[in-house]
Amino acid sequence: MRISKVAMDGIKLAKRAFRNEVQDVINRISNEEKARQSNAVYNKLIALPEFKSSKRVSIYLSTDNEINTIPILEHLFKFNKQVFVPKYEGKSMMMVKLYTMNDYDKLPLTKWNIKQPATDDTTREDALKTGGLDLIILPGVAFTKTGKLYQ
Secondary structure, three states, rough: OOOHHHHHHHHHHHHHHHHHHHHHHHOOOOOHHHHHHHHHHHHHHHHHHHHHHHOOOEEEOOOOOOOHHHHHHHHHOOOOOOOEEEEEEEOEEEEEEOOOOHHHHHOOOOOOOOOOOOOOOOOOOOOOOOOOOOEEOOOOEOOOOOOEEEE
């Protein structure tokens, strides 16, 4: 079954309106509540057997509107896990190695205000080419009732 252009345009408009509505709700959440929620996610995550047993972990670096992933990142390094972060180049993405919190602190910001290894940094290991990942940690703004990232 094909969806007409009019129907697709309607779906796109509805998604955009939903994203704007979610963003408005998030903007009204206090910093204290964001910190509380970030802490709750952190505590649940580090208690998971999958997290504890993981060796090679990818973590998406959070924006101001998402749960704070920096404590998770610090925990990963503290427990000597190999850490990988997304690096976008055009429409492609790699999961490249991050070595320390100091390495994280030095990452430049993208135009979306997210830290990411520089595009001319070609020396980092790409997890997708060198052994894969045990776990991927992906913060997000909106999810479906079944836990899928809302797009």
